[in-house]
Amino acid sequence: MSHRLKFTCSLILVLVLWLLNISLGSISIPIGSLLERLAGVPFPRDSWEIIVMDYRIPKSITAILAGIALSVSGLQMQTFFRNPLAGPFVLGISSGAGLGVALLAMAGTAFGWQLFAGTASYWSVILASSAGAIGVLVLMGLAAWKVKDSMTLLIVGLMFGSAASAIVTLLSFFSADEELKMFTLWSMGNLGNTGWSELGLLSGAILIGLTLVIFSVKSYNAMLLGEAYAKSMGINFQKLRWIMIVSTGILTGGITAFCGPIAFIGISVPHLARLLFKTNEHRILFPATAILGVLILLACDTLAQLPGYASSLPINAVTTAFGAPLIIWLIMKRNFSEAF
Amino acid sequence: MDTSQNKNRPANPCIHAKNLVLGYAIGKQAVPVASGISFELYNGELTCLMGPNGIGKSTLLKAIMNQNPPINGDIWFGEKMGSQMNESDRARNIAVVLTEKIRSGLMTVRELVALGRTPHTGLWGHLSAADNAFVNQVLEMTHLDVIAEKKLSQLSDGQRQTAMIARAMAQDSRIMILDEPTAHLDLTNRFEIMYLLKKLAKDADKAILVVTHDLEVAMETAAQLWIMANQEPLVSGSPEDLMLEGHIQKLLPGNKWEIDARNGKIRLKNPRVLPEIAGPEHLTYWVKNALRKNIEMPLPEKLAVTENPFKITFCKNHEHFAFSRTSELVRFLKK
Numbered sequence: 001m002s003h004r005l006k007f008t009c010s011l012i013l014v015l016v017l018w019l020l021n022i023s024l025g026s027i028s029i030p031i032g033s034l035l036e037r038l039a040g041v042p043f044p045r046d047s048w049e050i051i052v053m054d055y056r057i058p059k060s061i062t063a064i065l066a067g068i069a070l071s072v073s074g075l076q077m078q079t080f081f082r083n084p085l086a087g088p089f090v091l092g093i094s095s096g097a098g099l100g101v102a103l104l105a106m107a108g109t110a111f112g113w114q115l116f117a118g119t120a121s122y123w124s125v126i127l128a129s130s131a132g133a134i135g136v137l138v139l140m141g142l143a144a145w146k147v148k149d150s151m152t153l154l155i156v157g158l159m160f161g162s163a164a165s166a167i168v169t170l171l172s173f174f175s176a177d178e179e180l181k182m183f184t185l186w187s188m189g190n191l192g193n194t195g196w197s198e199l200g201l202l203s204g205a206i207l208i209g210l211t212l213v214i215f216s217v218k219s220y221n222a223m224l225l226g227e228a229y230a231k232s233m234g235i236n237f238q239k240l241r242w243i244m245i246v247s248t249g250i251l252t253g254g255i256t257a258f259c260g261p262i263a264f265i266g267i268s269v270p271h272l273a274r275l276l277f278k279t280n281e282h283r284i285l286f287p288a289t290a291i292l293g294v295l296i297l298l299a300c301d302t303l304a305q306l307p308g309y310a311s312s313l314p315i316n317a318v319t320t321a322f323g324a325p326l327i328i329w330l331i332m333k334r335n336f337s338e339a340f
Numbered sequence: 341m342d343t344s345q346n347k348n349r350p351a352n353p354c355i356h357a358k359n360l361v362l363g364y365a366i367g368k369q370a371v372p373v374a375s376g377i378s379f380e381l382y383n384g385e386l387t388c389l390m391g392p393n394g395i396g397k398s399t400l401l402k403a404i405m406n407q408n409p410p411i412n413g414d415i416w417f418g419e420k421m422g423s424q425m426n427e428s429d430r431a432r433n434i435a436v437v438l439t440e441k442i443r444s445g446l447m448t449v450r451e452l453v454a455l456g457r458t459p460h461t462g463l464w465g466h467l468s469a470a471d472n473a474f475v476n477q478v479l480e481m482t483h484l485d486v487i488a489e490k491k492l493s494q495l496s497d498g499q500r501q502t503a504m505i506a507r508a509m510a511q512d513s514r515i516m517i518l519d520e521p522t523a524h525l526d527l528t529n530r531f532e533i534m535y536l537l538k539k540l541a542k543d544a545d546k547a548i549l550v551v552t553h554d555l556e557v558a559m560e561t562a563a564q565l566w567i568m569a570n571q572e573p574l575v576s577g578s579p580e581d582l583m584l585e586g587h588i589q590k591l592l593p594g595n596k597w598e599i600d601a602r603n604g605k606i607r608l609k610n611p612r613v614l615p616e617i618a619g620p621e622h623l624t625y626w627v628k629n630a631l632r633k634n635i636e637m638p639l640p641e642k643l644a645v646t647e648n649p650f651k652i653t654f655c656k657n658h659e660h661f662a663f664s665r666t667s668e669l670v671r672f673l674k675k
Contacts, residue, residue, distance in 0.1 A: 225444070225455065226440055228407075229442070234430065234432070280447045281447075283464070339446050340444075340445065
């Protein structure tokens with residue numbers, strides 16, 4: 001199968017899944033009505049208009065953006081560090097964001113402060129998580145300034161993450177039940193919190209992050225041979241390192257701020273793309289990773305909506321529970337380490 | 341230096357340096373590794389850099405690649421000073437083959453070679469028609485065109501190394517530097533790779549510098565040898581001259597090993613004199629080899645070897661002994 005055909009198939013699948021994603025849920029809306037609405041015929045019921053336009057479409061767009069952002073930054077990390085276990089969160093972004101939200105939600109009881117009266121508002125969660133992610137990224141930046149070795153940078157990132165998680169654990173130990181539940185819910189990930197106004201901001205941020213990646217695609221191809229060869233071919237390694245830190249910060253940090261830490265997509269989708277597209281060429285691999293990320297996250301979100309039930313499952317549980325067996329099967333079937 | 345040799349050479353070396361001090365900076369302190377390093381590298385020649393581990397060969401390579409600039413002194417690329425070149429300038433001047441193993445199994449040979457065009461392509465790394473033609477030419481030159489579409493994970497070690505060399509060729513630099521390119525290859529591949537490099541140096545008029553521990557192959561293929569040994573300044577010259585002038589022997593410090601001046605092979609130094617062996621030389625050589633390996637056993641004073649049928653004979657206490665294999669002789673003598 002040629003790359004063009006694979007891309008076409010994936011794109012068709014994405015469209016089908018997108019329609020399904022909008023149609024299925026606690027209230028099922030027939031795809032026929034959706035297509036008619038697209039052609040200008042109003043829905044037979046007014047409530048459908050609200051459900052689709054204000055809830056389901058923004059949520060599906062969030063899923064699409066998150067799928068692109070997380071898997072592209074995962075691929076970026078895996079190539080930059082030449083490590084198949086790297087993912088978008090290795091620089092400690094999710095732990096930093098988690099620390100921010102934990103401080104917001106739980107510091108009240110732990111330290112006896114009263115930051116907010118009542119429950120934390122939606123925007124304050126976004127601000128807290130961004131602040132935490134940016135804080136960790138600034139620390140990583142300082143570390144990157146000091147150490148020149150990329151493996152050291154990877155370890156420093158993991159250590160920052162562990163340290164942040166330790167503080168979160170301490171905070172949860174001392175916090176009240178209500179606050180702990182709020183934090184736990186945040187850490188399960190949620191694609192449904194973003195409305196149209198937030199989507200504008202999120203997609204702007206992701207566009208900036210993606211542009212940075214697109215303009216360094218040549219450097220990432222050279223990085224396939226490792227740092228020393230890339231340098232010998234005239235790649236400005238220090239510049240690439242800053243691009244990598246900033247773009248991952250924007251892509252992953254942005255998604256984590258609005259949706260919480262979405263697990264699994266970032267590490268697994270790049271492997272899936274390499275296995276299905278059988279190439280290491282980043283001009284193919286970046287779009288392939290993006291489209292497969294969208295595919296997987298849309299599919300997981302559709303499953304999470306539990307057609308026929310009033311509630312929906314946490315997205316993190318679904319991505320891992322349904323995605324992991326798929327990836328394990330693929331990895332066992334084909335020679336994954338050779339493909340890396 | 342020999343003046344007759346200089347006649348065949350281009351007038352100007354493509355890299356030269358005088359009295360470099362090489363080393364590392366640990367904290368703010370400079371730790372010198374090697375000093376008094378002077379050299380000239382010429383286009384069209386294969387040059388082999390030899391020396392024991394830890395003598396500063398890699399430091400010298402890193403200095404030329406500007407990854408670890410010299411503590412003192414400058415390296416000149418023609419009229420340009422190495423420390424003042426920018427990355428893309430350097431990439432057009434030097435291509436490298438390093439010791440680290442690359443692990444991108446899905447990449448095809450052609451894709452790998454095409455990556456060599458990186459310093460010449462635009463923002464997106466798109467290959468122009470000229471770039472593609474150059475890649476094809478390199479694939480043909482290195483005889484990789486038949487396996488151009490194979491994935492790297494399907495190649496043998498020798499093919500993989502040839503592909504890495506082809507990638508460096510595609511970079512179209514005047515200088516190519518290879519760090520132990522034959523280290524884990526079998527005998528035939530070691531020669532194949534070095535003869536390929538020799539041919540490329542000549543056909544493409546490149547200056548090729550190879551770090552190797554393989555004296556035998558280097559003696560056979562190199563136009564120039566650079567020897568770094570015993571904290572002495574770098575010595576350069578043709579392999580034959582360096583052998584005759586006794587410089588190659590410096591590669592083996594101490595009393596344990598020596599170099600056979602007739603064929604450049606390394607062997608244990610003989611504490612005892614070997615017996616005289618009469619017979620055709622291609623046979624006596626291997627009989628001597630067998631005796632040398634077991635030098636501690638009692639040896640007869642004289643031996644004779646005959647061909648067709650192969651026989652080793654000697655006399656001891658008026659008794660005649662004959663053997664049809666060297667191993668039989670050794671077994672007998674050990675008793």
